[in-house]
Amino acid sequence: MFNVWVENNKQQKAVFDWIMRKFNSRPNEEKVKEINLKIKSFCSHATQKWKKNNRSLENMMKYDSRWLGMDNVFALSNVSHKGRPTVSYSEGSEKAHLDEEISLLTPFQWTLEGERKINVNFELNLTLIDGKVLNVLTNTKSSQSCPICGANPKQFMSVKDIDSSIFQPKETSLKYGISPLHAWIRCLEFILHLSYRIDLKKWQIRSQEDKEVLKQKKSEIQEKFWKHMGLRVDKPKANGSGNTNDGNSARRAISDPEMLAKITSIDKTFLKNLKTILICISCEFQIDVELFFCFCKRTFDIYMEKYDWYAMSATLHKILVHSAQIMQSSSVPLGCLGENASESRNKCYKRDRVSHARKNSRENNMKDVFDRAMDSSDPLLSSMHLSKRIYSTKKQTFPPEVVALLKSPPNEFDDDKPTTSRQALEEFDEICSDDNEDMDDSTCFSIELEEEEESWD
Numbered sequence: 001m002f003n004v005w006v007e008n009n010k011q012q013k014a015v016f017d018w019i020m021r022k023f024n025s026r027p028n029e030e031k032v033k034e035i036n037l038k039i040k041s042f043c044s045h046a047t048q049k050w051k052k053n054n055r056s057l058e059n060m061m062k063y064d065s066r067w068l069g070m071d072n073v074f075a076l077s078n079v080s081h082k083g084r085p086t087v088s089y090s091e092g093s094e095k096a097h098l099d100e101e102i103s104l105l106t107p108f109q110w111t112l113e114g115e116r117k118i119n120v121n122f123e124l125n126l127t128l129i130d131g132k133v134l135n136v137l138t139n140t141k142s143s144q145s146c147p148i149c150g151a152n153p154k155q156f157m158s159v160k161d162i163d164s165s166i167f168q169p170k171e172t173s174l175k176y177g178i179s180p181l182h183a184w185i186r187c188l189e190f191i192l193h194l195s196y197r198i199d200l201k202k203w204q205i206r207s208q209e210d211k212e213v214l215k216q217k218k219s220e221i222q223e224k225f226w227k228h229m230g231l232r233v234d235k236p237k238a239n240g241s242g243n244t245n246d247g248n249s250a251r252r253a254i255s256d257p258e259m260l261a262k263i264t265s266i267d268k269t270f271l272k273n274l275k276t277i278l279i280c281i282s283c284e285f286q287i288d289v290e291l292f293f294c295f296c297k298r299t300f301d302i303y304m305e306k307y308d309w310y311a312m313s314a315t316l317h318k319i320l321v322h323s324a325q326i327m328q329s330s331s332v333p334l335g336c337l338g339e340n341a342s343e344s345r346n347k348c349y350k351r352d353r354v355s356h357a358r359k360n361s362r363e364n365n366m367k368d369v370f371d372r373a374m375d376s377s378d379p380l381l382s383s384m385h386l387s388k389r390i391y392s393t394k395k396q397t398f399p400p401e402v403v404a405l406l407k408s409p410p411n412e413f414d415d416d417k418p419t420t421s422r423q424a425l426e427e428f429d430e431i432c433s434d435d436n437e438d439m440d441d442s443t444c445f446s447i448e449l450e451e452e453e454e455s456w457d
């Protein structure tokens, strides 16, 4: 089967045809679907091994002879149905079920003393999701492509104009928020990967020589991170769950663009702008969308000018190109739609599972965790310690660049309101320039960059 795969240019289809020829008659649809899944899994395994062995048949024979020699690779490459959502999530019941529940909501009417009535209409947005779910919902096949416009990494590299028609958002793809928490982590990862390659100036690393250079640079940068910032980056976690690039590392690293630029040798202005943009999409105040878009465009141009040899990651592309569009189509600031709420429940689940649930069976255990989650999410109970929680989260002040991008309240008497976005941008530069002394403490808002508690395990 491996030979068929190599001889036919690594085509999944060829392997499928080859297997189909082995059947006397075409099996039923169910079976075909199953076979297809298995072939897909086989091909992805084969690709991995092929790459690992530097695309040489000789190396394959040498290092992976056991895998090749298995009588029936096909039978062993079982597809697991566990884990993150697949296409069935959108095709099947889950999304449709949610949509149906939303459509059944009726406006809530409340009569105050006297005659006054208050109508509350509901608008529900599915924003507590992560990248994988978003890809499924927007029908994006590859995790490297942009879920909003569908552009692929090659296009990220070749298209240098942010207004290009290739970057036009797909219909309905803008209503799923922007996942600000994950955006920080993905951006840090992107910065790291870019910095490993900064001397090579190559997107894909193929030759053994380059791989060595990359490895060297990686450990060099990791060391610098530890020395100057006290952060361990891009290393597997001790307990085996994921790696050390979590929200807190990302926040600390990106919040200090000067040091980050020194460590990674990436353009300082770009990093500084990226920090501003990330705070804007995580903040719970209205942002001036037009001005924000100009700012993103400028950052996009800086990137394209300096690093056009390295394709942006889908997340960075989404943030630079589409965040203003998402902001425009959302009725509340993006920070309010963040997935922090659901992510911060994770630590509660861990604790509840260990300390507040029966352990005599898996079913009971899950039931207790679920019941407790239902109880603690009751509006009355969850608001009990609200003020305590608000005070215990660490607040940070907005940098002046972010304040300048905030939407100002409408003011009828303000005559020198900038009329064009160009004017607005000039004014913005003035506010952000270093010699501006108007920036006193009164312009500092506080933003809740949520600090995660110590992990429970």
Ligand SMILES: [Zn+2]
Binding pocket: 146, 147, 148, 149, 150, 151, 167, 317, 318, 321, 322
């Ligand atoms: Zn896009």
